[in-house]
Amino acid sequence: xxxxxxxxxxxxxxxxxxxxxxxxxxxxxxxxxxxxxxxxxxxxxxxxxxxxxxxxxxxxxxxxxxxxxxxxxxxxxxxxxxxxxxxxxxxxxxxxxxxxxxxxxxxxxxxxxxxxxxxxxxxxxxxxxxxxxxxxxxxxxxxxxxxxxxxxxxxxxxxxxxxxxxxxxxxxxxxxxxxxxxxxxxxxxxxxxxxxxxxxxxxxxxxxxxxxxxxxxxxxxxxxxxxxxxxxxxxxxxxxxxxxxxxxxxxxxxxxxxxxxxxxxxxxxxxxxxxxxxxxxxxxxxxxxxxxxxxxxxxxxxxxxxxxxxxxxxxxxxxxxxxxxxxxxx
Amino acid sequence: xxxxxxxxxxxxxxxxxxxxxxxxxxxxxxxxxxxxxxxxxxxxxxxxxxxxxxxxxxxxxxxxxxxxxxxxxxxxxxxxxxxxxxxxxxxxxxxxxxxxxxxxxxxxxxxxxxxxxxxxxxxxxxxxxxxxxxxxxxxxxxxxxxxxxxxxxxxxxxxxxxxxxxxxxxxxxxxxxxxxxxxxxxxxxxxxxxxxxxxxxxxxxxxxxxxxxxxxxxxxxxxxxxxxxxxxxxxxxxxxxxxxxxxxxxxxxxxxxxxxxxxxxxxxxxxxxxxxxxxxxxxxxxxxxxxxxxxxxxxxxxxxxxxxxxxxxxxxxxxxxxxxxxxxxxxxxxxxxxxxxx
Numbered sequence: 241x242x243x244x245x246x247x248x249x250x251x252x253x254x255x256x257x258x259x260x261x262x263x264x265x266x267x268x269x270x271x272x273x274x275x276x277x278x279x280x281x282x283x284x285x286x287x288x289x290x291x292x293x294x295x296x297x298x299x300x301x302x303x304x305x306x307x308x309x310x311x312x313x314x315x316x317x318x319x320x321x322x323x324x325x326x327x328x329x330x331x332x333x334x335x336x337x338x339x340x341x342x343x344x345x346x347x348x349x350x351x352x353x354x355x356x357x358x359x360x361x362x363x364x365x366x367x368x369x370x371x372x373x374x375x376x377x378x379x380x381x382x383x384x385x386x387x388x389x390x391x392x393x394x395x396x397x398x399x400x401x402x403x404x405x406x407x408x409x410x411x412x413x414x415x416x417x418x419x420x421x422x423x424x425x426x427x428x429x430x431x432x433x434x435x436x437x438x439x440x441x442x443x444x445x446x447x448x449x450x451x452x453x454x455x456x457x458x459x460x461x462x463x464x465x466x467x468x469x470x471x472x473x474x475x476x477x478x479x480x481x482x483x484x485x486x487x488x489x490x491x492x493x494x495x496x497x498x499x500x501x502x503x504x505x506x507x508x509x510x511x512x513x514x515x516x517x518x519x520x521x522x523x524x525x526x527x528x529x530x531x532x533x534x535x536x537x538x539x540x541x542x543x544x545x546x547x548x549x550x551x552x553x554x555x556x557x558x559x560x561x562x563x564x565x566x567x568x569x570x
Numbered sequence: 571x572x573x574x575x576x577x578x579x580x581x582x583x584x585x586x587x588x589x590x591x592x593x594x595x596x597x598x599x600x601x602x603x604x605x606x607x608x609x610x611x612x613x614x615x616x617x618x619x620x621x622x623x624x625x626x627x628x629x630x631x632x633x634x635x636x637x638x639x640x641x642x643x644x645x646x647x648x649x650x651x652x653x654x655x656x657x658x659x660x661x662x663x664x665x666x667x668x669x670x671x672x673x674x675x676x677x678x679x680x681x682x683x684x685x686x687x688x689x690x691x692x693x694x695x696x697x698x699x700x701x702x703x704x705x706x707x708x709x710x711x712x713x714x715x716x717x718x719x720x721x722x723x724x725x726x727x728x729x730x731x732x733x734x735x736x737x738x739x740x741x742x743x744x745x746x747x748x749x750x751x752x753x754x755x756x757x758x759x760x761x762x763x764x765x766x767x768x769x770x771x772x773x774x775x776x777x778x779x780x781x782x783x784x785x786x787x788x789x790x791x792x793x794x795x796x797x798x799x800x801x802x803x804x805x806x807x808x809x810x811x812x813x814x815x816x817x818x819x820x821x822x823x824x825x826x827x828x829x830x831x832x833x834x835x836x837x838x839x840x841x842x843x844x845x846x847x848x849x850x851x852x853x854x855x856x857x858x859x860x861x862x863x864x865x866x867x868x869x870x871x872x873x874x875x876x877x878x879x880x881x882x883x884x885x886x887x888x889x890x891x892x893x894x895x896x897x898x899x900x901x902x903x904x905x906x907x908x909x910x911x912x
Binding site: 468469470472473474477479481483490491565566 | 672674675688690693694703707739
């Protein structure tokens with residue numbers, strides 16, 4: 241256990257290096273895009289009558305680096321600003337810093353995506369165990385069919401369907417904003433309740449779209465664990481069914497942790513549709529706005545945040561894995 | 571429930587006093603591609619109280635199936651087609667189901683597995699698993715099991731504290747095998763089934779493990795069934811030997827009698843195949859050919875005839891019945907031996 245802290249530090253340093261690598265990649269990608277957004281903005285400002293010198297300064301403020309300087313100087317400047325958490329300024333929301341926009345958007349996405357992942361993981365794993373353990377009974381076939389069906393529906397269609405069914409056909413859930421406008425925002429019970437109530441459908445969209453994948457993966461994982469010697473041994477030693485199921489489930493969950501990390505990236509990708517449909521001003525919404533308005537700093541920032549989320553999730557999953565699998569402990 | 575169990579523990583279920591477990595006409599079949607193939611045929615045995623009975627046979631002879639059948643643990647696609655397995659103080663296990671069966675397994679009848687090194691949960695400490703075992707069998711004081719396991723560990727020259735706080739992967743193969751034996755003994759079973767308990771061990775660990783098993787067995791007068799393919803292990807450990815070939819018992823006798831006067835050609839071949847410490851290595855003769863697979867076991871006549879040097883016409887058509895020798899303690903099923911002696 242005393243080796244945990246150095247290991248954590250190593251992983252965090254590794255994560256930072258990875259983030260910088262992705263940021264560099266994004267930087268050069270933006271630079272290579274035909275049409276050069278920097279020049280385009282510069283030209284736009286000059287046409288609007290801004291003095292060339294002042295236009296340059298504005299563009300610098302916007303992107304965090306100076307155009308018309310050698311590429312490596314621009315790159316060093318960009319990374320330097322990035323290290324100071326300065327991602328430049330948005331074009332769509334003129335003059336507002338990208339960092340500020342992203343920090344504001346982040347909670348909406350992180351909370352809904354995380355809830356969605358947790359809900360789908362828990363239900364998927366329960367379903368997977370049931371399908372595998374009772375695999376010669378009707379309930380197993382039914383659940384498999386149901387899970388495969390849900391797994392097959394695209395997230396976009398699912399979110400639209402949920403919105404249509406539960407806000408239009410049966411107006412059970414509210415639509416159109418993440419909380420009731422009549423309640424003053426704050427750390428109060430009614431406000432939090434309203435947030436939760438409004439979040440039901442988006443969270444359900446995330447959860448339902450990934451539930452099937454968990455259930456089916458867990459099913460095959462459980463079936464392979466059922467063939468292990470120690471499971472047969474636990475049966476012949478007369479262990480109580482409850483204890484045996486615990487042995488099986490814990491062993492079978494392990495390989496799913498790897499998938500869990502990957503799914504976080506997938507879920508953030510899904511937030512593009514889901515936040516658009518349920519009108520959440522989260523990262524997906526930012527990304528779609530940025531793309532629509534050729535807002536390159538905001539785009540680069542959004543991508544960077546998604547990268548950071550995946551890398552952080554990777555580190556967290558890695559340490560969780562250590563906690564539940566003693567064989568990994570150093 | 572407990573009253574019912576206490577009542578049972580006093581019952582002998584018609585078994586004679588020296589018998590702990592009686593197997594009668596046991597048939598086990600496996601369903602393969604829509605066909606029922608026999609893995610055990612009309613197996614009848616008396617497993618004697620307080621003795622070590624060895625069941626010896628090649629791979630595929632049905633010896634592991636027999637071990638599973640003794641716990642009513644033959645799993646799909648296999649099943650116990652007919653026959654009975656009756657224990658003194660427990661009753662007929664092939665009729666037991668669900669909770670009743672679970673309570674018997676691991677408590678009254680316990681098993682040391684062929685793959686004992688892998689019989690522990692890799693994610694939990696050994697001590698915690700022993701507690702799971704104790705709780706599963708509703709022991710009034712689960713912690714006492716840890717003390718018992720600690721004693722057993724010390725006897726097997728293991729560091730008790732270290733073993734109980736270890737995970738499986740932190741122990742060597744030999745240590746794990748001993749831990750597997752501890753799991754088999756810790757609840758003080760009436761019957762211990764050991765399926766190739768030393769197969770995975772090197773010769774030195776093998777003999778030390780066997781020695782420990784022997785001493786604990788003697789001390790507790792533990793009825794033991796030892797499944798093995800190793801005549802050396804049999805000679806070292808067993809009181810009685812049952813020779814199994816293609817799912818049938820072909821010979822049974824006390825170990826000394828069997829080694830001195832083997833009757834069945836198969837038993838003789840097994841004994842001849844043991845390499846000696848002295849003399850030419852070439853003196854050990856391997857038995858030619860392969861045992862029949864489940865699908866190719868002949869349905870009539872003697873199951874061993876394909877590999878038998880003394881094959882006669884009658885062997886092809888008529889199943890040899892048991893012939894008793896000595897004071898009825900030695901039995902074998904062979905036409906040739908029968909004809910030779912008449």
